[in-house]
Amino acid sequence: MSNSFDKSETTQKNSIWESLKKLRTQVQEVFAEDHIDTNKLMDLEEILILSDTGPKLAAEITKDISKRMKNTKKSHGGKETTEILKEIIKQKLNKLVDVDNLEASFSEAKNENRLVPILIVGVNGSGKTTTIGKLANYFQRQNFTVALAACDTFRAAANEQLIAWGMKNSIEVLESKVVDPAAAAFEAIQASKKKKTDILLIDTAGRLPNNKNLIEELKKIKRVISKAEDRSKKRTWIVIDANTGQNAVSQIEQFKEAIDITGIILTKFDGTNKAGFLLQLSEQERIPILFVGHGEKITDIVDFNPEIIASGIVGTDPANF
Ligand SMILES: Nc1nc2c(ncn2[C@@H]2O[C@H](COP(=O)(O)OP(=O)(O)O)[C@@H](O)[C@H]2O)c(=O)[nH]1
Ligand SMILES: [Mg+2]
Incomplete structure (x- = not known):
């Protein structure tokens, strides 16, 4: 993109x-x-x-x-x-660059009147909600309409945080009275389809990949998404704190085994001194890195760009800039 x-x-x-x-x-x-x-x-x-x-x-x-x-x-x-x-x-x-063109794929869905639901998963505090706020801004700047689904029904404060991001983006946050996140996702998808929203970003509660019950819950949300929008490619993006370092590699692996992950978003790149884990990731993963978050501001997110990162590590001027 x-x-x-x-x-x-x-x-x-x-x-x-x-x-x-x-x-x-x-x-x-x-x-x-x-x-x-x-x-x-x-x-x-x-x-x-x-x-x-x-x-x-x-x-x-x-x-x-x-x-x-x-x-x-x-x-x-x-x-x-x-x-x-x-x-x-x-x-x-x-090797970690996305071969898919997200923008083209989303445009195609838009033309065909299909909703693009994107399920955002990851461990607690990795930056899921913040990333959703940034992505909403990013996609809106590409002229897609965006809504947010509050499916972190675990914490009371979670919705408030998402609503704050909704306000910053001047977009709707779809909340549900039901406690079951899959049911909440279902309602949000129906509402978004009705309004012909282009992209629905689904926020979820943080969870460890080895927590069976919580992973089952994610699978249930995925099933709901598949049923509600069966023509759309399934998109489940994992948000990874770049400070996790090499443990991120096994974290992604575990999540991937439990549920099919289609993209990686790195966050907190601004504070990391463990960037070397990206090299390990490139040896083991074939899931693309889609975006890199590098701060707490709404615009602090960029495409994953190997040229800039490689130049940043060795200290040469990146080409084509
Ligand atoms: N410095 C920095 N902080 C971030 C970034 N992304 C998220 N955060 C902070 O990380 C904390 C947890 O983020 P949050 O979105 O609530 O994580 P969640 O639990 O996965 O939803 C918050 O204090 C965010 O402001 C980033 O790219 N850089
Ligand atoms: Mg959150």
Whole structure:
């Protein structure tokens, strides 16, 4: 999906760039040499491990750098090595890019008068409700009409938080008097279809993927969605706190096993120093990362962009910006 409607791509680049500052400074320190030797690559390996790349993958990456250095006749200075590392990171992250064009797919649904329900799941405090607030703004800027479904019926304060995001977006928040989240989702879907809303973002209570009862509850919501809008592609997006680091990989895996996850949204990228877990994720996951949240403001969300992240890690200017 293109972010071209945003007032400044540079602002977005800057915020992701800023998020990666700590890791970048460390990488740049290693590569600030005219000759990169094995010792320097070992330093890099350690930095990668500390950023949650995982020891096995970190070793593979430094080995790959060595190999690529040997394959080129060029000098092996910091500048060349930086480019090699950037290329390796980009190649890995590219595997996590969505092959689907969300905007086109949503437009098609709109033309066919189909509602796009999107189920948002994740553990407590990962940023689900905040992300929904940001996505509502994002999709509205692409001229889709959006409504929010309050299906976190667990906490009394949950609805208030969602209603606040609804107000910020000047859109409707569909609440239900029933306690059963699946029934609440059903009502919200019916109401949205009646109003010909384009996209319905369904907020849910946080839960751990190993909690059987709560996962059953999600499955029930999914069944309700399927029945109510059987022609639409099923979209279940997991919201992951980027500070979770490498545990995020197993968290996603567990959720995926329990319910079919179709997209990942990273949040709190602004505070993370564990960005290396993305590299691990790229080795294990084939679920695309759709968006990256990087702050608490409504516009603090960007498309997942490997070029910007790779540049932010190694400290070169991203191409095409
Ligand atoms: N810094 C930062 N904070 C975030 C981000 N996304 C969410 N938060 C904060 O994380 C906390 C939990 O968010 P919330 O949306 O309530 O999580 P939920 O329990 O998954 O619905 C709140 O204080 C949010 O303001 C983000 O991208 N960056
Ligand atoms: Mg919430």
